[in-house]
Amino acid sequence: MNAGEKGSFEIGLEAIPNSKKFGIMGFNPWTNSLRVKVKAKANKGKANDEIIQELEKLFHAKTRIVSGEKSRKKKIAFTGISREEVERLVSENSRP
Numbered sequence: 001m002n003a004g005e006k007g008s009f010e011i012g013l014e015a016i017p018n019s020k021k022f023g024i025m026g027f028n029p030w031t032n033s034l035r036v037k038v039k040a041k042a043n044k045g046k047a048n049d050e051i052i053q054e055l056e057k058l059f060h061a062k063t064r065i066v067s068g069e070k071s072r073k074k075k076i077a078f079t080g081i082s083r084e085e086v087e088r089l090v091s092e093n094s095r096p
Helices: 046-059 083-093
Strands: 008-016 023-028 035-036 061-066 073-079
Touching: 008 061, 008 083, 023 083, 035 073, 046 073, 046 083
Parallel strands: 008 035
Antiparallel strands: 008 073, 023 035, 061 073
């Protein structure tokens, strides 16, 4: 996780599209990324839309895709939440 301007930071994300339901699998220390299952298929940005919507709902923070819009490996930026708070919420809401 990279620190950015005050109240914002970026984190890597590995998307697993076409899953049974949305869920955070946890943090992958090998790739330094958050692993996320996405219900939507990777078609016409539907998976990206679901990622943004669900992460904003979970973290109550502005979320945007910085890079990787057409890739399973993305970089996500959060604004209005601390890195520590995201780490806490990820550990509380992770499921395999």
